[in-house]
Amino acid sequence: MEWLFLLLPLAALSGWMAACSHYKKRYVSEVSPVNADYFIGLNYLLDEQPDKAIDVFIRLLDVNSETVETHIALANLFRRKGESERAIRIHQNLIARPTLSTAQRDQILIELGLDYMHAGVLDRAEQLFLELVEKNDPPPQAIEQLLRIYQQEKEWSKAIDMAKKLYDQQRNEMGPLIAQFYCELAQQNKDPSSTVVESFIKQAKNHDHNCVRTALLEANIYISNSQFRKAFKCLEKIEQQDHHYLPEALPLMFICYQATNKLATFESYLRALLNRHPNMTKARLILTSIIQQQHGSRAAHHYLHSELQTYPSVEGLDALISLGDQSNQTLVPLIKGISEKLNIRGHRYTCKNCGFSGKKLYWQCPGCKQWATIKPTEIHLSSLEILLESSK
Numbered sequence: 001m002e003w004l005f006l007l008l009p010l011a012a013l014s015g016w017m018a019a020c021s022h023y024k025k026r027y028v029s030e031v032s033p034v035n036a037d038y039f040i041g042l043n044y045l046l047d048e049q050p051d052k053a054i055d056v057f058i059r060l061l062d063v064n065s066e067t068v069e070t071h072i073a074l075a076n077l078f079r080r081k082g083e084s085e086r087a088i089r090i091h092q093n094l095i096a097r098p099t100l101s102t103a104q105r106d107q108i109l110i111e112l113g114l115d116y117m118h119a120g121v122l123d124r125a126e127q128l129f130l131e132l133v134e135k136n137d138p139p140p141q142a143i144e145q146l147l148r149i150y151q152q153e154k155e156w157s158k159a160i161d162m163a164k165k166l167y168d169q170q171r172n173e174m175g176p177l178i179a180q181f182y183c184e185l186a187q188q189n190k191d192p193s194s195t196v197v198e199s200f201i202k203q204a205k206n207h208d209h210n211c212v213r214t215a216l217l218e219a220n221i222y223i224s225n226s227q228f229r230k231a232f233k234c235l236e237k238i239e240q241q242d243h244h245y246l247p248e249a250l251p252l253m254f255i256c257y258q259a260t261n262k263l264a265t266f267e268s269y270l271r272a273l274l275n276r277h278p279n280m281t282k283a284r285l286i287l288t289s290i291i292q293q294q295h296g297s298r299a300a301h302h303y304l305h306s307e308l309q310t311y312p313s314v315e316g317l318d319a320l321i322s323l324g325d326q327s328n329q330t331l332v333p334l335i336k337g338i339s340e341k342l343n344i345r346g347h348r349y350t351c352k353n354c355g356f357s358g359k360k361l362y363w364q365c366p367g368c369k370q371w372a373t374i375k376p377t378e379i380h381l382s383s384l385e386i387l388l389e390s391s392k
Contacts, residue, residue, distance in 0.1 A: 068094065068104050072111055084119035091115060106132060110141050122149050133165075140166065151369070156181045156188075179208035180363060180371045183217060192221050212238050212245045213363055213372070219252050228256040239273075246273070247282035247376040248361065254286055263290050281313045282376070288319060297323055350377045 075090035091112040095105065109128050116125035126149050132142035143165050150159035160181045167174045182204035186197045198221075204214045215234045222231035235249040235256075250270075257266035270287040274280060284307055292300035301323040308316045350357040351374045356367030364371050 068100070068108075072108065075111060075115070079115055079118050082118075084115050088112065088115045088119070106135075106139055106142075110139060110145070113142070113145060117145065117149070122153065125149060133162075138165075140169070151364070154184070156184045176208040176211065177371060179204040179211040179214065182207070183211070183213045183363070186217055192217075193225060197221070210241045211372075212241050212248075215241065216245075216248060216252070219249070223252060223255060226259070228259050232256045239276075242375075243277060244375040246277070246280060250282050250286055263294060266290060267294065279311060281311070281315050284311065285315060285319055288323075292323070348377060349374050351375075 071090055071094050075087040075094075078084075078090070079087040091108055094100070094108050095112060100108070109132055113125040113128040116122070116128070126146065129142040129146045129149070132138055133146060143162050147159055147162040147166070150156070150162060160178055163174045163178045163181065167178070182200045186192075186200035186204070189197045189200070191197070197217075201214050201218055201221075204211055208214075215238050219231040219234040222228070222234065232253060235253050238245055238249045253266065253269075257263055267287065267290045270283050270290070273283050274287070277283070284304070288300050288304045291303050301320065304316060304320050304323065308320060348359055349361050351365040351367055351370070353370045353373040354365060354368035356365050356374070357377070358366075358374075361376070362374050365373050
């Protein structure tokens, strides 16, 4: 019966317009055929045959400047309800009318393209939007929808072209987006040290100097070429760009300092870093590992035990157990097993926009499709109850 509530307003509008048309023409004797069609449509509605009812009401509604918006609104309502085929049929019926203005035709083409996107027919949608983009003054919505399609299809070069068309009007939004697209192209290249990759990274930095991803990509290239000082300089910038991504950079910094035999300097750096960001568990665990290498397991155990009193975390607990006395053959394996299970089940990355969480860093959120909104998180002891429940 939901179709009754959906189509009754259209039926009422059809009857009203038919009546208006009749009184304007003053043909009283010819009213009955129109009324007959109107009641046929109502009968289809009452018999729960919405497709036939739609055909009748579309036929009743003459397409003119006053009714185009009504047709579009009805089709959009179908699309929102998941009825893409019906929306397509109405929009196709509209686009075939020769009396449409240029603005109306463009609007209907956009809506028809959205219908195809909703139905998953991306090639048809792309065709329609490209037709609009080729115009001298293309509607921004057509460019935006092509941008969505090319991101979905991972056509990064085409996505860059579309984003650049919007760059002047949406510089703050498009700049970081274009940078991410260049990073995708860089990561697709099989030779990370090639000049093409360097060019992609340079373009990314030109469009967004705060792009953390470019710093990580560049650092990895330098490390693969044993250019550890240059790598560290790239990684050091991340704290100013977005300190939330430092947990991704710290293991690479560790590699650089180990390769240059400067672990004592890295130890000082980490202590200073923890003064600025005391909740950064990754830094605390790496510092524990360095203390163990430099000063022994007892010193590392003492440091971590002291730190966990103030900054408890599941990862820290797991590391502390590994550093402690393993002589208790019953209790220690039990606690160790629990902490390992929590570490495995815990989500280490969370989207700040939609809340999506997972174990892997995605630069484009699978949930909300936004870029650079997923950031490293930590499994704190406050999450133990939830994680234990999910492990059952």
